[in-house]
Amino acid sequence: MAAGITEIDRGVVWGTTWHNLPQYKTKKVPVTLEEARQVLDFPIEKRQLGFSILGGNNIKVNAYALVRSGTDHVLVDSVGERFIACNNVDMLNHIAKTVLKEFPQLKIESVGTLWAGATSFLNLKVDAFQVKGDKSETINRIMWYNPLGLGSYKTCAHNVRVVCDNTLRAAHVEGKVNGTLRGIAHTATGAAKVQKELDNLARHFLELESLTQQMQQLAKKPMTSAMIESFLSQLVPIGPELEKSAVTQRQHKRETFMHQFESDQALAAPVNRSAYAMLNAVTYVLDHQDAKRGQDLGGITWDGLVGTRAGIKDQTLALLNASCN
Numbered sequence: 001m002a003a004g005i006t007e008i009d010r011g012v013v014w015g016t017t018w019h020n021l022p023q024y025k026t027k028k029v030p031v032t033l034e035e036a037r038q039v040l041d042f043p044i045e046k047r048q049l050g051f052s053i054l055g056g057n058n059i060k061v062n063a064y065a066l067v068r069s070g071t072d073h074v075l076v077d078s079v080g081e082r083f084i085a086c087n088n089v090d091m092l093n094h095i096a097k098t099v100l101k102e103f104p105q106l107k108i109e110s111v112g113t114l115w116a117g118a119t120s121f122l123n124l125k126v127d128a129f130q131v132k133g134d135k136s137e138t139i140n141r142i143m144w145y146n147p148l149g150l151g152s153y154k155t156c157a158h159n160v161r162v163v164c165d166n167t168l169r170a171a172h173v174e175g176k177v178n179g180t181l182r183g184i185a186h187t188a189t190g191a192a193k194v195q196k197e198l199d200n201l202a203r204h205f206l207e208l209e210s211l212t213q214q215m216q217q218l219a220k221k222p223m224t225s226a227m228i229e230s231f232l233s234q235l236v237p238i239g240p241e242l243e244k245s246a247v248t249q250r251q252h253k254r255e256t257f258m259h260q261f262e263s264d265q266a267l268a269a270p271v272n273r274s275a276y277a278m279l280n281a282v283t284y285v286l287d288h289q290d291a292k293r294g295q296d297l298g299g300i301t302w303d304g305l306v307g308t309r310a311g312i313k314d315q316t317l318a319l320l321n322a323s324c325n
Contacts (some may be wrong), residue, residue: 003019003111003114003164003165003166003167004114004115004164004165004166005021005023005024005114006114006115007023007162007167008071008073008116008117009023009112009113009114009116009117010024010038010039010112010113011023011024011025011039011110011111011112011113011163012024012025012027012035012036012039012110012111012112013025013027013110013112013161013163014027014028014029014030014031014032014107014108014109014110014125015028015029015109015110015111015161017163017164018163018164018250019163020166022161024035025152026263028278030107030108030125030175031107031109031111032108032128033092033096033100033108034064035111036092036106036108036111036122037089037092037093039042039111039112039113039120040088040089040091040092040111040113040120040122041068041087041088041089041115042068042069042087042088042089042117043065043068043069043070043087044066044067044068044069044075044085044087044088044117044148045067045069045078045085046064046066046083046085047064047065047066047067048061048063048064049061049063049065049078056062056237057112062081063078063079063080064078064079064080064081064083064156065077065078065079066079066083066085066145066148067237068116070118070257071116072115073116075115075116075117075118075148076118076148078155079186082187083185083186083187084186084190085157085185085190086186086190086191088120088146090191091146091191092122094194094195094291095122095144095183095195096196097196098199099124099149099195099198099199099202100124101120102199102202103202103203106124106126106142106202107124107125107126107128108122108123108124108125109123109124109141109162110122110123110161110162110163111123112162112163112164114164114165114168115165118147118148119145119146119147119148119150119165119168120145120146120262121143121144121145121146121162122143122144122145123141123142123143123162123167123171124142124143124156124220124257125140125141125197126140126141126142138236139214140159141157141159141161141162141171142156142157142158142180142198142202142298143155143156143157143162143171144157144159144198145168150184152183152184152185152186152190153183153184153185153186153190153193153194154169154172154175154181154182154183154184154186155180155181155194155197155198155201156172156174156176156178156180156181156182156201157175157180157302158170158171158172158175158177158178158180159174159245160174167276176212179247180201181310182197184197193237208287210301211234214317214321215276215279217321218274218275218276218279218320218321219274219275219276220270220274221273221275221276221320221323222273222274223275223277223278223323225235227241227275227323228258228261228278230323231278231319231320231323232254232257232258234319235257235282235312235315235316235319236250236253236254237250237259238250256285257278257281257282257285258281260280260281260282260284260285261277261278261281263278264280264281267280267281275320278316278320279316279317279320282312282313282316283313286312286313
């Protein structure tokens with residue numbers, strides 16, 4: 001059994017697979033909704049467990065097994081009474097009518113089942129939002145998957161082509177690391193909550209798409225010495241009213257930004273002296289400050305998203321955009 005794919009599992013992948021198993025069909029174009037439905041459309045029953053005693057009497061217990069109808073494969077030995085065995089194709093239809101309808105930029109990259117259907121997944125891909133000349137990877141996929149017996153529904157953003165259990169686990173880990181992994185219990189409201197999480201992730205991608213267009217323009221704008229001096233004087237002003245210690249601190253901040261601007265190795269030569277490179281330098285310095293007394297890394301990260309550091313990032317982008325006009 002390769003990577004969780006049994007004889008009765010099925011999948012469709014836009015692209016190739018490393019395992020080359022015939023259960024997973026490969027193609028050169030995105031997976032269609034109908035193809036995804038054919039993969040996910042198999043009934044799952046929740047059957048109450050019990051035992052027999054002498055005399056032929058059957059005693060039911062407050063526990064249930066999840067069984068794949070038609071093949072009678074036991075997918076999960078025991079779940080609770082509140083567990084809702086939502087058919088995966090019902091979930092797909094729910095996502096199709098909401099997320100995929102509102103965000104047609106999302107394409108189905110892969111869909112499949114694992115462990116005889118105990119796990120099902122749907123992987124959506126958007127266009128790669130990568131600035132020309134930037135060598136760093138861009139997260140451009142979102143995923144829903146249903147690991148029966150291994151916890152809740154999961155959604156996350158990641159950058160892995162999911163074609164088996166190994167790659168699904170890699171995407172799971174990446175989602176956990178980047179903070180997008182969400183778990184949703186298998187209850188009556190589970191499907192609606194999955195749709196909401198995917199909707200939120202999709203909206204972030206569309207915001208990223210708009211932002212990337214700005215980044216492309218910044219990458220085409222070389223920063224001259226005069227532009228750098230003007231930018232730093234506005235971002236970190238040093239006025240005559242400042243005390244000597246404050247002047248020293250601000251001069252050090254300017255020097256730190258410039259050092260990162262001059263030494264960034266993640267950008268190709270045509271871009272490494274651009275306004276985009278300066279934005280990267282400021283962002284990197286703000287997000288990698290050392291924790292001090294009364295701070296921790298979590299606080300620094302949060303501040304970078306919504307606090308003072310976030311405000312400086314917004315100011316940086318506005319100043320650099322103005323320099324390109």
